[in-house]
Amino acid sequence: MEDRIEQRVTVRATVDAVWQLVTRPGWWLPGSKAEPARGPGRATVEYGDDKRPYVVDVVRVEPKGYVSYRWASAFGGAAPAPSRSTLVEFYVRPAGDEVGVTVVESGFASLDLPDALREDEWKGNSGGWQYEMAALRARVEQGR
Numbered sequence: 001m002e003d004r005i006e007q008r009v010t011v012r013a014t015v016d017a018v019w020q021l022v023t024r025p026g027w028w029l030p031g032s033k034a035e036p037a038r039g040p041g042r043a044t045v046e047y048g049d050d051k052r053p054y055v056v057d058v059v060r061v062e063p064k065g066y067v068s069y070r071w072a073s074a075f076g077g078a079a080p081a082p083s084r085s086t087l088v089e090f091y092v093r094p095a096g097d098e099v100g101v102t103v104v105e106s107g108f109a110s111l112d113l114p115d116a117l118r119e120d121e122w123k124g125n126s127g128g129w130q131y132e133m134a135a136l137r138a139r140v141e142q143g144r
Contacts, residue, residue, distance in 0.1 A: 001119055003109040005126045009100045009133040010095055014138045018099045019064050021140055022090040025056040026071070028132040037061055042079075052077030059087065066091055073076075074111055074121045083112040101136060103129055 011018055021027055023036040026045030034043045037058040045054045057080045059068040068089040070080035080085060086107040093100045108122045 001109055001115065002019055002122055004104060005108075005122065006102065006104045006108040007129040007133045008100065010098045010100050011137045011140050012098050015064050015092060015094055015099050017140050017143075018092050018136075021136060022092060022101065023061065026054055026067060027057055028135075029054060037067065050076075055079040057085075064092060073125065074113060074117070079135070083101050083110055086111070101133065103133060104130050105129065123139055 012024065020036060021037075024032065025034045025043035026032040026047075027034070027035055029045055029047045031048040032045045034045050034056075037043070039058065039061055041058050043056050047058050049055055054071060054073070054077065057070040059070055061067050066089065068087060070085045070087055071081050072078040072085045075084045086105050089104045089106075091102040091104075092107075093102075105125055108118055108125075111118050111121065113121065
């Protein structure tokens with residue numbers, strides 16, 4: 001079972017524009033409206049019409065370069081905790097006139113789930129990050 005997902009995208013925008021988006025806890029969840037994180041803490045993130053908001057912990061923020069979160073995506077609405085959360089890291093780096101953004105989500109192998117469900121969670125999030133990184137590019141380049 002794979003433990004890690006990594007996706008990259010290059011965006012035609014400023015580091016500031018990308019940073020404003022990736023520092024919003026749960027920005028990848030449709031309908032989230034969290035304010036940008038400035039340091040460690042906990043955010044409750046509404047998710048579309050889902051009545052159970054996600055709890056996202058901001059783990060670390062290194063201004064305009066790195067931000068990490070913990071979330072319990074497989075345990076809808078639960079607070080992140082050992083054996084029921086993954087770590088989501090965003091790396092933001094200037095790349096000439098563009099900005100490179102890398103997301104790494106890890107910790108799937110230690111989720112307290114049956115093997116088949118852990119594998120499903122990895123597959124679902126792997127496809128989800130492909131979609132969300134393309135959406136990140138579109139949102140930032142279109143100024144939304």
